[in-house]
Amino acid sequence: xxxxxxxxxxxxxxxxxxxxxxxxxxxxxxxxxxxxxxxxxxxxxxxxxxxxxxxxxxxxxxxxxxxxxxxxxxxxxxxxxxxxxxxxxxxxxxxxxxxxxxxxxxxxxxxxxxxxxxxxxxxxxxxxxxxxxxxxxxxxxxxxxxxxxxxxxxxxxxxxxxxxxxxxxxxxxxxxxxxxxxxxxxxxxxxxxxxxxxxxxxxxxxxxxxxxxxxxxxxxxxxxxxxxxxxxxxxxxxxxxxxxxxxxxxxxxxxxxxxxxxxxxxxxxxxxxxxxxxxxxxxxxxxxxxxxxx
Amino acid sequence: xxxxxxxxxxxxxxxxxxxxxxxxxxxxxxxxxxxxxxxxxxxxxxxxxxxxxxxxxxxxxxxxxxxxxxxxxxxxxxxxxxxxxxxxxxxxxxxxxxxxxxxxxxxxxxxxxxxxxxxxxxxxxxxxxxxxxxxxxxxxxxxxxxxxxxxxxxxxxxxxxxxxxxxxxxxxxxxxxxxxxxxxxxxxxxxxxxxxxxxxxxxxxxxxxxxxxxxxxxxxxxxxxxxxxxxxxxxxxxxxxxxxxxxxxxxxxxxxxxxxxxxxxxxxxxxxxxxxxxxxxxxxxxxxxxxxxxxxxxxxxxxxxxxxxxxxxxxxxxxxxxxxxxxxxxxxxxxxxxxxxxxxxxxxxxxxxxxxxxxxxxxxxxxxxxxxxxxxxxxxxxx
Numbered sequence: 001x002x003x004x005x006x007x008x009x010x011x012x013x014x015x016x017x018x019x020x021x022x023x024x025x026x027x028x029x030x031x032x033x034x035x036x037x038x039x040x041x042x043x044x045x046x047x048x049x050x051x052x053x054x055x056x057x058x059x060x061x062x063x064x065x066x067x068x069x070x071x072x073x074x075x076x077x078x079x080x081x082x083x084x085x086x087x088x089x090x091x092x093x094x095x096x097x098x099x100x101x102x103x104x105x106x107x108x109x110x111x112x113x114x115x116x117x118x119x120x121x122x123x124x125x126x127x128x129x130x131x132x133x134x135x136x137x138x139x140x141x142x143x144x145x146x147x148x149x150x151x152x153x154x155x156x157x158x159x160x161x162x163x164x165x166x167x168x169x170x171x172x173x174x175x176x177x178x179x180x181x182x183x184x185x186x187x188x189x190x191x192x193x194x195x196x197x198x199x200x201x202x203x204x205x206x207x208x209x210x211x212x213x214x215x216x217x218x219x220x221x222x223x224x225x226x227x228x229x230x231x232x233x234x235x236x237x238x239x240x241x242x243x244x245x246x247x248x249x250x251x252x253x254x255x256x257x258x259x260x261x262x263x264x265x266x267x268x269x270x271x272x273x274x275x276x277x278x279x280x281x282x283x284x285x286x287x288x289x290x291x292x293x294x
Numbered sequence: 295x296x297x298x299x300x301x302x303x304x305x306x307x308x309x310x311x312x313x314x315x316x317x318x319x320x321x322x323x324x325x326x327x328x329x330x331x332x333x334x335x336x337x338x339x340x341x342x343x344x345x346x347x348x349x350x351x352x353x354x355x356x357x358x359x360x361x362x363x364x365x366x367x368x369x370x371x372x373x374x375x376x377x378x379x380x381x382x383x384x385x386x387x388x389x390x391x392x393x394x395x396x397x398x399x400x401x402x403x404x405x406x407x408x409x410x411x412x413x414x415x416x417x418x419x420x421x422x423x424x425x426x427x428x429x430x431x432x433x434x435x436x437x438x439x440x441x442x443x444x445x446x447x448x449x450x451x452x453x454x455x456x457x458x459x460x461x462x463x464x465x466x467x468x469x470x471x472x473x474x475x476x477x478x479x480x481x482x483x484x485x486x487x488x489x490x491x492x493x494x495x496x497x498x499x500x501x502x503x504x505x506x507x508x509x510x511x512x513x514x515x516x517x518x519x520x521x522x523x524x525x526x527x528x529x530x531x532x533x534x535x536x537x538x539x540x541x542x543x544x545x546x547x548x549x550x551x552x553x554x555x556x557x558x559x560x561x562x563x564x565x566x567x568x569x570x571x572x573x574x575x576x577x578x579x580x581x582x583x584x585x586x587x588x589x590x591x592x593x594x595x596x597x598x599x600x601x602x603x604x605x606x607x608x609x610x611x612x613x614x615x616x617x618x619x620x621x622x623x624x625x626x627x628x629x630x631x632x633x634x635x636x637x638x639x640x641x642x643x644x645x646x647x648x649x650x651x652x653x654x655x656x657x658x659x660x661x662x663x664x665x666x667x668x669x670x671x672x673x674x675x676x677x
Contacts, residue, residue: 027607079500105501106398107471110432113403129606143606143637158549163604167636184548186473187400213549216400240552243559244568245374245535281557283659 005122005194007180008202009072009096009137011036016070016094018043018061018085019077020052024100028076028141029053035144037137040068061092072096074130074139082126083108090119098139099125099189109187116189123189128181129159135175142179143167150175151206151293153199155192157184157213161240165211168286174293177205184213192222196229207234207293209285210276212267214241219267223274234292235276238285239267295497295522296341300381301511302495306475308507309466312489316383322365329357330384336363338370338377339518343494348372353385378518386489391479392452393417394459395494396437396467398474404429405437405467409444409456413479413491437464455480455488470508471501502526528585531570534593539566540669542590542599542629544583544617546573546608554602554658561662563669566593573608576616583620591627598668600661601633610635611642618650630668634661 009015017029020042030053033039041064042057049057058064061073073094075085082104089097097116104112104126116123124131130140135149146166154176156162166176178199182190192210199205208231212219219239226235242264268278277292279285297305303313315330318339338350345351350372352363360382370377391413399406408427410420417425426447430440441460445453459480467475476494483489497508499522509526516523524532531548535555541563545551548570558565567590576582590596603613614635621631633654635643640656647654655661 031607080504103500105471105504106473106498107432107468107501110398110403110405114431117403141607143604145637146606156549158547158552159606160547160551160604161549161553163547163606163637164550164553167604187398187403191401193401211549213552218401221401238553240549240556242556243535244552244555245533280560282553 005190006198007096007122007124007131007190007195008178009131009133009139011136012038013072013137014038014040014068014070015072015074015139016041016043016061016064016068018073018075018089020044020057021046021049022076025076026052028074029055031141032074032138035138037139040070061088061094065092065094070094072139074098074100076100079103079105079126080108083112086112086123087115090115090121094121096122097124097189098128098130099123100128100130100140101125102127104185106185106187109185113187113189124180125183125185125189127185127188128183129162131178131180132176133178140181142181146170147179148173148175150177151204152176152289153202153205153208154179154211155195155208156181156211157218158211158240161238162211164282165209165238165285168282169289172286172290174290178202182218186216192218193225196222196225196231199233200229200231205233207236207289209289210235210237210271212237212239214239214244214264214267215262217262220270223270223276226274226276231274235271235274236285236289236292237271237276237278238282239264239278295499295502295508295512295519297495297497297511298339298341298379298515298518299337299493300339300379301515301518302493303381303490305470305495305507305511306466306490306493309469310462311466311493313493314384314386314489314491316381318379318381319364320368320379322368327382329360329382332357333385334360335383335385336360336367337381337383338367338372339379339381340372340375340377342373342375345372350377386481386491389481389483389489390452391491392448392456392482393478394441394456394463394480395474395476395478396463396472397476399429402429403432405432407437407440407444407460409441409448409460411448411452413481415478417478432468434464434468437467451484451486452482454486455482458486459488470495471498471505472496473498499525528582529575530572530582530586531568532586532589533568534566535568536564536566537593538564538595539593540564540595540597541665542566542593542596543569544571544586544590544599544601545569546571546603550602550604563662563666564595566590566596573603573605573613576613578612578616580616580620580623583616584623587620587624587627591624596629598629598665599627599631600665601631601635602658602661603635603637605635605637605639608638609642610637610639611646612639614643614646618646618652621650632661632664632668634658
């Protein structure tokens, strides 16, 4: 675990998009820029295109970083190209990389994670809508309707369930501070527990909402980290998959229950032992968060 | 994908792991099955542990006993899984038992090696000091080295066998891009040679496209791996969570879809399926939606279909047009459809669904009131 991880970005953080000339690259680089992200360039192997969405294109990350001073990258490339994209970004000096792509092979993710840790960089993903600082900038494609500035830090394994949660909170006037989609894969970059020290000291975060899923033990590790760091802000949690059958993967590669491991009940117990509140439904979560923070 | 023991052993054999000779039988009448030399084990093939306790693993001393056990085991239902095949395998003569497994350790970004000098037992039930475990970097030589260090604690032929098995399994683990390989028991002979008694192998669905042997296995026995086969072929996740379920779900996003199932069940409703249709992958075609609607149509008690989509990026106007078109292409699905949509392009979707007579609500609670009305009003209606 790296205690110095800081996932916050600002309107001045220089960002490139790897794979910018693809369908997703073109769309999301435009949407990010419109939201306020400082997009400074794109990486594409298609030499005939010089510019997309008003930013220059480069043949590789090294050239893009050299010309633009980018520190941060959003990689919108295929699942089998992700490891190479991450390695290329790290070699070019990128310190923060977000990879929304679903279906990254697990053994590739192991190698990527080791490379990211060795470089002391931050990796958010894979299988994530990305991250956002509401009202400022975003990396990826969290929906604008769910993004209003406020006191709740969000960390989520699920894109859609976090959209729904953030949106319902926003409809009630409750906004977010730093929203990180850690993603639904088992092996990934940033995990809940890694960011406990950050959220503890982040002044704009008054409470933390964990949107979890059955499978693995990230929620349990997070609970242990809260205890270890004496995390004193309110912790709320919503965990999907309470009624999922054992041994069947429910969409997300990480959401697989085996025996007594990764069950909803085990996660609830761990989070409650760390002082957290686990809600049974979206409606209860919204009411609970609003009551506590109003 | 959690492989059946037989498939795991076929795959491991290709990767130089010794296993007892065996054959797969799915027909109780027997026919002309070429058995290996006896005596035998008759092992029911399901993807779950505890098969011995459940009575679907039996010893057989004669070919007649093999047939009797095969007949008795085939068709049994254990842990909600039907036994469609047995592996008839030569019993391993002599030797002592040990335990060896390799698994992905997500938090450590490595491969965890676990060993014990006892085998054939529930590893979690062993006392902590009976187990040796450590995490290695994700490459075959690091895992082999780690296994060798752990094995040294056991002494004698077991140390030699576990170190050798660790090195060979490390190769197999990396080559097959496994999530888990567990050999329990691992039989160790007096001369230090070893053989995999049982084998549990979980592969990475995400790597299937570049794992030809695993993919071939999946294609050859798609009925044994319905979810993985479906994902590979259709690009979406679909699981029947309750064959008696009354509400078909057309949903996107794994987390929100799971949560919806949890919430429906919590208020006493019976969802039929889990679905992450991946709206982003529809690409203007009805193909995937038509498939999904047909699958949902197979639910004999399904009385209503609930669409629930939070569109962050998806354009709901286009999505709703595709849904209406897909519904027209499956006239056999006659149950009413209730939609809850929110997000990008909602006004366009309201027009499209309005014209098609599909009730649309931006609020999930309102949609559920409508769903309940259909559950109360109707007996199962199907074409």
